[in-house]
Amino acid sequence: MRIVPLDEASKQNILADLLKRDPNQYSAYADTVQEIVDTVKKDRDKAVFQYTKQFDKADIDAANIRVTEQEIEEARKEVNPELLAVMKKSMKNIREFHEKQRQYSWFDSKPNGTILGQKVTALERAGVYVPGGKAAYPSSVLMNIIPAEVAGVNRIVMVTPPGRDGKVNPVTLTAAYLAGVTEVYKVGGAQAIAALAFGTESIPRVDKIVGPGNIFVALAKKAVYGHVSIDSIAGPSEILVLADESANPRFVAADLLSQAEHDELASAILVTASRELAEKVSLEAEAFANELSRSEIIKKSLDHYGYILVADSMEEAIAAVNEIAPEHLEIVTKNPFEDMTKIRHAGAIFIGEYSSEPLGDYFAGPNHVLPTNGTARFFSPLSVDDFIKKSSIVFYSKEALKEVHKDIEAFANAEYLTAHANSVKVRFEKEES
Amino acid sequence: MRIVPLDEASKQNILADLLKRDPNQYSAYADTVQEIVDTVKKDRDKAVFQYTKQFDKADIDAANIRVTEQEIEEARKEVNPELLAVMKKSMKNIREFHEKQRQYSWFDSKPNGTILGQKVTALERAGVYVPGGKAAYPSSVLMNIIPAEVAGVNRIVMVTPPGRDGKVNPVTLTAAYLAGVTEVYKVGGAQAIAALAFGTESIPRVDKIVGPGNIFVALAKKAVYGHVSIDSIAGPSEILVLADESANPRFVAADLLSQAEHDELASAILVTASRELAEKVSLEAEAFANELSRSEIIKKSLDHYGYILVADSMEEAIAAVNEIAPEHLEIVTKNPFEDMTKIRHAGAIFIGEYSSEPLGDYFAGPNHVLPTNGTARFFSPLSVDDFIKKSSIVFYSKEALKEVHKDIEAFANAEYLTAHANSVKVRFEKEES
Numbered sequence: 001m002r003i004v005p006l007d008e009a010s011k012q013n014i015l016a017d018l019l020k021r022d023p024n025q026y027s028a029y030a031d032t033v034q035e036i037v038d039t040v041k042k043d044r045d046k047a048v049f050q051y052t053k054q055f056d057k058a059d060i061d062a063a064n065i066r067v068t069e070q071e072i073e074e075a076r077k078e079v080n081p082e083l084l085a086v087m088k089k090s091m092k093n094i095r096e097f098h099e100k101q102r103q104y105s106w107f108d109s110k111p112n113g114t115i116l117g118q119k120v121t122a123l124e125r126a127g128v129y130v131p132g133g134k135a136a137y138p139s140s141v142l143m144n145i146i147p148a149e150v151a152g153v154n155r156i157v158m159v160t161p162p163g164r165d166g167k168v169n170p171v172t173l174t175a176a177y178l179a180g181v182t183e184v185y186k187v188g189g190a191q192a193i194a195a196l197a198f199g200t201e202s203i204p205r206v207d208k209i210v211g212p213g214n215i216f217v218a219l220a221k222k223a224v225y226g227h228v229s230i231d232s233i234a235g236p237s238e239i240l241v242l243a244d245e246s247a248n249p250r251f252v253a254a255d256l257l258s259q260a261e262h263d264e265l266a267s268a269i270l271v272t273a274s275r276e277l278a279e280k281v282s283l284e285a286e287a288f289a290n291e292l293s294r295s296e297i298i299k300k301s302l303d304h305y306g307y308i309l310v311a312d313s314m315e316e317a318i319a320a321v322n323e324i325a326p327e328h329l330e331i332v333t334k335n336p337f338e339d340m341t342k343i344r345h346a347g348a349i350f351i352g353e354y355s356s357e358p359l360g361d362y363f364a365g366p367n368h369v370l371p372t373n374g375t376a377r378f379f380s381p382l383s384v385d386d387f388i389k390k391s392s393i394v395f396y397s398k399e400a401l402k403e404v405h406k407d408i409e410a411f412a413n414a415e416y417l418t419a420h421a422n423s424v425k426v427r428f429e430k431e432e433s
Numbered sequence: 434m435r436i437v438p439l440d441e442a443s444k445q446n447i448l449a450d451l452l453k454r455d456p457n458q459y460s461a462y463a464d465t466v467q468e469i470v471d472t473v474k475k476d477r478d479k480a481v482f483q484y485t486k487q488f489d490k491a492d493i494d495a496a497n498i499r500v501t502e503q504e505i506e507e508a509r510k511e512v513n514p515e516l517l518a519v520m521k522k523s524m525k526n527i528r529e530f531h532e533k534q535r536q537y538s539w540f541d542s543k544p545n546g547t548i549l550g551q552k553v554t555a556l557e558r559a560g561v562y563v564p565g566g567k568a569a570y571p572s573s574v575l576m577n578i579i580p581a582e583v584a585g586v587n588r589i590v591m592v593t594p595p596g597r598d599g600k601v602n603p604v605t606l607t608a609a610y611l612a613g614v615t616e617v618y619k620v621g622g623a624q625a626i627a628a629l630a631f632g633t634e635s636i637p638r639v640d641k642i643v644g645p646g647n648i649f650v651a652l653a654k655k656a657v658y659g660h661v662s663i664d665s666i667a668g669p670s671e672i673l674v675l676a677d678e679s680a681n682p683r684f685v686a687a688d689l690l691s692q693a694e695h696d697e698l699a700s701a702i703l704v705t706a707s708r709e710l711a712e713k714v715s716l717e718a719e720a721f722a723n724e725l726s727r728s729e730i731i732k733k734s735l736d737h738y739g740y741i742l743v744a745d746s747m748e749e750a751i752a753a754v755n756e757i758a759p760e761h762l763e764i765v766t767k768n769p770f771e772d773m774t775k776i777r778h779a780g781a782i783f784i785g786e787y788s789s790e791p792l793g794d795y796f797a798g799p800n801h802v803l804p805t806n807g808t809a810r811f812f813s814p815l816s817v818d819d820f821i822k823k824s825s826i827v828f829y830s831k832e833a834l835k836e837v838h839k840d841i842e843a844f845a846n847a848e849y850l851t852a853h854a855n856s857v858k859v860r861f862e863k864e865e866s
Contacts, residue, residue: 022659083847086840097549100541108533115784116530116798121777123811137848171847207811225658226455226666229811233659254856261852293851340826344554348825351548354834354860355827358853362844363837365549366825378556378640378662380823390813392781392799393773394788401787404796407519411795414516414604415570418726419694420791423687427787 001256001282001302006271006311006320014269014307015324015374021236021265021305022373033190033219040194045201051191056132058162060186065202067168067184072177075170083138087175090363091142097365098150101384113397122152123387125204127196127228128181129211130172132161132188138175139361143368143382144211149180151387156181157206159196161188189213190220197224210382212369231382235373236265239357240326240346242317242339243281245274247332248353252277253284255330258358260301261294267305269324271317278308318342325376328357347376402428434689434715434735439704439742439753447702447740448757448807454669454698454738455806466623466652473627478634484624489565491595493619498635500601500617505610508603516571520608523796524575530798531583534817546830555585556820558637560629560661561614562644563605565594565621571608572794576801576815577644582613584820589614590639592629594621622646623653630657643815645802664819665812668805669698672790673759673779675750675772676714678707680765684786685710686717688763691791693734694727700738702757704750711741751775758809761790780809835861 004010040047045062052060076084107117126148130141141158148156158181160168168186176184185203187195193213199205209221210231221230239259241252256268270281285306289298311317318339321329325345333339336351343349347370348360361368371379405424412420437443473480478495485493509517540550559581563574574591581589591614593601601619609617618636620628626646632638642654643664654663672692674685689701703714718739722731744750751772754762758778766772769784776782780803781793794801804812838857845853 080847082843086844086847089837089840090844100539101551106533114797118534118799118816119773119782124777135849139844139848222659226655226808229808250859251856254852254859257852258850258856261850288852288855292855293849298852337828340552343824344557346824348827349552351826351828352830354831355829356834356856356860358841358845358850358856359829359834359837360825360827361853362841364547364827364829366551366827370825371822375659375662376822376824378822381825383551383823385818389804389809389811390816390818391776391779391809392793392803392814393784394781394793394797394799395770395784396788396792396797397785398787401789401792404522404792407522408791408795410515411519411523411572412791414513414519415572416568416726417691417694417791419687419690419721419731420794422721422725423684423691423789423791426687427684427789 001285001306001308003278003282003308003310006309006316010309011320011323018267018305018373029215030219033216034223036190037194037220037223040191040200041198048187048191048195048200048203051189052162052187055189056161057164058166058186060162060166062202064166065185065187067173067186072173075173078170079174083171084174087138087142087178090139091146091178093363093365094142094146095150098147098384102150103385103388107393112403113400115393115395117393119391119393120388121391123207123389124153125155125157125206126153126387127206127209128156128158129192129209129213129217130158130160130176131213132163132169136169136171138171139368140212141172141175142179145176145179145181147367147382147384148387151384153387155183155204157196157204158184159187159192160184162186190216193217193220193224197228208386210386231369231386232371232375232379234369236267237262238267238327238372239330240269240271240321240324240328241330241332242321243270243272243277243332244314244334245277246334247277249277249280250284251353251356252332253281253288255357256281256285256306257288257292257298259328260298260306261292264297264300264304266301268302269306269326270308271311271320273311273314273317275310278310282308321346325374327370327372327376328360330355330357345376347371347381434718434739434741436711436715436741436743439744439749443742444753444756451700451738451806462648463652466649467656469623470627470653470656473624473633474631481620481624481628481633481636484622485595485620488622489594490597491599491619493595493599495635497599498618498620500606500619505606508606511603512607516604517607520571520575520611523572524579524611526796526798527575527579528583531580531817535583536818536821540826545836546833548826548828550826552824552826553821554824556640556822557586558588558590558639559586559820560639560642561589561591562625562642562646562650563591563593563609564646565596565602569602569604571604572801573645574605574608575612578609578612578614580800580815580817581820584817586820588616588637590629590637591617592620592625593617594625595619623649626650626653626657630661641819643819664802664815665804665808667802669700670695671700671760671805672763673702673704673754673757673761674763674765675754676703676705676710676765677747677767678710679767680710681786682710682713683717684789685765686714686721688790689714689718689739690721690725690731692761693731693739694725697730697733697737699734701735702739702759703741704744704753706744706747706750708743711743715741754779758807760803760805760809761793763788763790778809780804780814
């Protein structure tokens with residue numbers, strides 16, 4: 001891995017480079033995606049079946065689009081029992097963590113006869129997109145479905161593209177039913193997002209769509225935003241390790257590569273004030289890159305988006321972390337908890353030498369769907385919050401309103417909204433006339 | 434107001450009609466807006482000044498774009514002291530309500546050496562859009578700025594279009610500084626949104642943009658979503674009154690008109706099972722519509738989007754409310770609190786005869802920025818939640834990781850992510866070899 005001094009110029013170059021991976025940049029496909037979305041909105045099932053034939057080479061119709069009980073049972077039998085056992089352990093942790101995110105309605109009353117509050121309600125229907133293809137990511141299925149299930153969503157609707165044989169990956173399917181999905185439909189791509197947003201004869205309209213996908217899926221989610229809610233649009237994976245001379249270079253290198261292997265656009269960055277650590281990590285990373293099975297992807301991703309940044313001080317290093325706002329941050333320093341207090345922007349923070357990032361991807365419990373590409377400045381990890389919404393509650397007694405009605409009228413009249421003023425005034429017209 | 438029986442056909446027609454007001458439908462302007470956004474991103478201040486000249490006919494440059502201390506003081510002197518006093522009372526209520534929305538970081542530790550948690554951090558910079566024009570809406574300024582201030586946002590940046598004289602409305606400006614804005618720039622329209630999203634020489638880039646605006650502003654917010662966060666895109670105002678025979682028809686009519694006066698696209702709907710109430714409200718509404726100063730707007734909005742729906746039962750009426758998912762809901766029935774428990778989807782719920790909707794617009798404390806156009810199915814009122822974000826925290830001791838590392842490796846290997854497995858494995862390679 002290349003070693004670069006951390007200065008304003010290198011930081012700005014790297015930030016600009018990372019932003020090039022932003023899915024918002026690929027507007028070249030926006031028109032194609034908009035056309036698919038519009039066609040599904042208009043022709044519904046018919047369009048869904050046609051696009052599935054065209055893109056997935058699968059024959060799907062109203063009779064077989066929804067996964068059946070029998071398919072679920074068959075899929076479960078195909079899953080390695082050891083993997084099934086691990087998934088169950090992991091699920092327990094994920095559920096336990098997300099249970100703690102529950103928010104509750106509250107009401108507050110005052111003796112003058114007012115009640116104000118905030119009512120929390122789960123969404124009725126959530127849609128979960130799960131990518132198809134050869135590789136199945138059951139961990140991602142768990143991470144997207146469990147928060148909805150914990151929130152209390154009535155219908156959790158999963159969509160995933162079928163193979164040419166019209167089947168869905170058995171591990172994906174098993175993970176989905178373990179986690180609490182209520183129904184699964186065999187459709188992928190922009191057409192799946194449009195179907196969830198507007199509904200078709202076979203597929204119910206949902207209130208929110210979550211889950212990762214390729215550029216077509218990301219653009220389709222953006223196109224339907226407003227008709228439904230969506231999670232943040234995920235970019236390629238990122239890891240940033242903040243380490244000092246106390247860190248084990250072999251562990252740091254292994255962790256950097258764990259994200260580099262995701263895809264060629266993934267980014268792996270070490271920020272340190274120790275030149276010695278920088279050099280050791282660089283060597284370890286090269287050794288690992290040659291050994292590991294996804295060697296080619298790792299090398300390309302490190303070439304493009306892998307950096308070891310050497311800062312003059314830990315303060316400078318921490319400032320750089322906050323500017324990059326990484327998806328995953330590992331803090332491997334002498335006082336990692338204290339250093340954590342200085343971090344303002346990161347999706348997930350892994351603290352200390354044994355909190356390797358993949359622990360969070362698979363097992364610890366916090367969600368692995370995290371804001372990427374600097375959006376940790378304003379977005380949060382996927383959570384139970386994503387599947388609830390709030391309503392304000394206002395109650396004033398006659399006496400309470402009477403006390404303040406002239407103030408409200410004055411404010412409304414100042415905005416020239418006389419019908420607003422009238423609605424309060426009319427309630428006291430008899431007694432005050 | 435027209436009286437229509439509530440049945441499936443009328444409900445579907447009305448829902449379709451209401452959705453026509455969706456800002457997502459006006460894609461005709463999307464290209465124009467995208468061009469403005471791209472130009473501001475590229476040419477920065479220069480583009481901002483040119484568009485301000487073109488659209489607002491005002492001469493703005495780097496020397497006068499930011500509102501000065503002197504302008505703030507002059508503006509304050511122009512504000513009616515009575516209005517100022519009312520705004521201060523209202524602000525106290527708004528702040529008190531939003532203080533209750535604060536969320537706190539939490540950590541949970543287990544004796545085996547694990548700490549998991551969720552860290553809450555305020556956004557660093559928020560942008561608030563405030564429309565210009567003749568009518569100033571200081572209540573809206575308070576409602577958009579106070580949640581950011583309560584959340585602890587460092588820089589609260591307001592943008593608002595200048596008049597031809599290069600000045601900003603004095604009431605708007607005074608409300609903004611009362612509420613805690615840190616800086617105000619004289620720029621409006623899509624160019625203001627682009628400036629906040631990407632930054633210019635004069636205007637800082639922000640993390641989130643909130644605030645109402647015309648169709649150009651709404652489309653620009655959608656265009657920059659992902660680079661920054663945005664609030665939900667607001668459609669025209671809506672009120673739905675759910676009432677039974679116990680309701681005062683004159684109060685109900687006055688409340689319906691309070692929203693109808695906003696603009697011609699506003700919607701006012703009464704749902705009731707009482708034919709008698711329906712007829713009385715219709716008469717009262719017609720009388721008010723002739724009396725009130727915004728008579729013309731009220732009549733147009735009632736013609737297009739005003740309905741009195743007569744249901745066969747209160748159960749049916751409540752089901753219709755949940756399908757419409759109104760921005761503002763008033764419940765004026767014999768047991769309004771009990772009926773409230775059956776409401777799943779509404780932005781704000783006003784309970785009982787004296788909780789007139791404008792009480793919430795101006796005074797009670799809950800936010801008046803609410804989800805419109807059926808989006809209360811999945812969006813919430815603007816709140817402190819909009820100005821914070823969360824980071825997950827993961828700590829495992831060596832012992833804790835050792836206990837589960839083989840599970841993590843098995844899960845990672847099942848996804849063919851061998852570098853993920855390696856990052857855990859490497860930590861125990863010596864002792865287990």
